Amino acid sequence: MKKIISIFIVMMISMLMSQVQAQGCDAEDPNDSIAPAKIKLFGFVQPEYNYTLSDPAESTFKFRRARIGVRGRLFEDWTYYFMLETSPFIGGVGSAYLMDAFVTWDKYNWARLSVGSYKQPFGREVQTACNALVTIDRAIVSDQLVVPQRDYGISIWGGNVNTRLNYAFAIMNGSGLNKVDNNNKKDLVGRVTYKLFDFMTIGGSYRYGFPKLNNNDDDRVTYGGEVLFDINNLHIQGEYIHDEGAFDPGADTGCGSEPLALGEKRDGAYGMIWYDTKWNLQPVFKYEFFDQDLDLKDVPYRYSERMTIGLNYFFNKSVRLQLNYQANIETVINEDNDKFLAQIQVVF
Numbered sequence: 001m002k003k004i005i006s007i008f009i010v011m012m013i014s015m016l017m018s019q020v021q022a023q024g025c026d027a028e029d030p031n032d033s034i035a036p037a038k039i040k041l042f043g044f045v046q047p048e049y050n051y052t053l054s055d056p057a058e059s060t061f062k063f064r065r066a067r068i069g070v071r072g073r074l075f076e077d078w079t080y081y082f083m084l085e086t087s088p089f090i091g092g093v094g095s096a097y098l099m100d101a102f103v104t105w106d107k108y109n110w111a112r113l114s115v116g117s118y119k120q121p122f123g124r125e126v127q128t129a130c131n132a133l134v135t136i137d138r139a140i141v142s143d144q145l146v147v148p149q150r151d152y153g154i155s156i157w158g159g160n161v162n163t164r165l166n167y168a169f170a171i172m173n174g175s176g177l178n179k180v181d182n183n184n185k186k187d188l189v190g191r192v193t194y195k196l197f198d199f200m201t202i203g204g205s206y207r208y209g210f211p212k213l214n215n216n217d218d219d220r221v222t223y224g225g226e227v228l229f230d231i232n233n234l235h236i237q238g239e240y241i242h243d244e245g246a247f248d249p250g251a252d253t254g255c256g257s258e259p260l261a262l263g264e265k266r267d268g269a270y271g272m273i274w275y276d277t278k279w280n281l282q283p284v285f286k287y288e289f290f291d292q293d294l295d296l297k298d299v300p301y302r303y304s305e306r307m308t309i310g311l312n313y314f315f316n317k318s319v320r321l322q323l324n325y326q327a328n329i330e331t332v333i334n335e336d337n338d339k340f341l342a343q344i345q346v347v348f
Helices: 002-017 140-145
Strands: 039-052 058-074 078-085 097-105 112-119 150-158 165-172 187-197 200-209 220-231 234-245 265-275 281-291 303-314 319-330 339-347
Touching: 140 234, 140 265, 140 281
Parallel strands: none
Antiparallel strands: 039 058, 039 339, 058 078, 078 097, 097 112, 112 150, 150 165, 165 187, 187 200, 200 220, 220 234, 234 265, 265 281, 281 303, 303 319, 319 339
16 A cells, blocks of 8 residues: 555656557647547557578568557547557567557546556556657667556546647556456556756656556556757757656567566666758657666677667658667677668558
């Protein structure tokens, strides 16, 4: 009980010190504004080419994501949103499946209630719509520690694109999609952001949960901090996440990434800078690190760094080409595993 009370205290303090949080993958999420009654079919496809500079080299064409959904409004105060993932490379199920499906009562902007399946309200990069990511891959720390990224639960959301303060708090199963809760406890997840200045937004996230199957005793605590600078066409974004305690090695990581073995304590961070040019070109640079086990030092494959150099080109508002070179930096044993990624995205 003391732990639960402490969680609520931390959440309230964060609200006092802290972009709209999106539950689904549509950048125009129904919770972003009070839209008129309508039905919208939306989606996007992301065919991709990967080349790994290993020995021997590996290359493949694939789909990153191929999603289609419907969102709309019923009467004045109710919205609905559901989306299918049809890419065989996401989720490992080999066929189309329901990814997001939730209903929202949004009569009050500062207390919108949602129930269903959606992203956990944790972290800026995870909350960024999948078709609006600046780099092809999210940071390793976002994919490995904010898991499961999608879950079933009930949540309350406050604020929108026009308010300085935005918050979200959710009670979730903690076991991920296509599963019932794997124990008798629920996860508590929350995020708060505050726009300090017109060019600077800060935020924090917190999660307390019980990830293990049939285990109501071993808990997990995750917290993170974030900052975003929007200075005209220049954008700088950074995020740190710390995680400790129990974890589920079979939990779904972000968008098809492979789960890594974790120690008792783990953390990671990234920093990213990009610039919007007048030629529809968007150069981007990202540097990140991830430590799978803070108690182990100088052990191969437990600590990693990655540098991403990228260029995005916007043919129009619906079609984008992304080119990324990922330089993986090993600090103990060097390995030839740099990657070149190319992705074309069409949004409808």
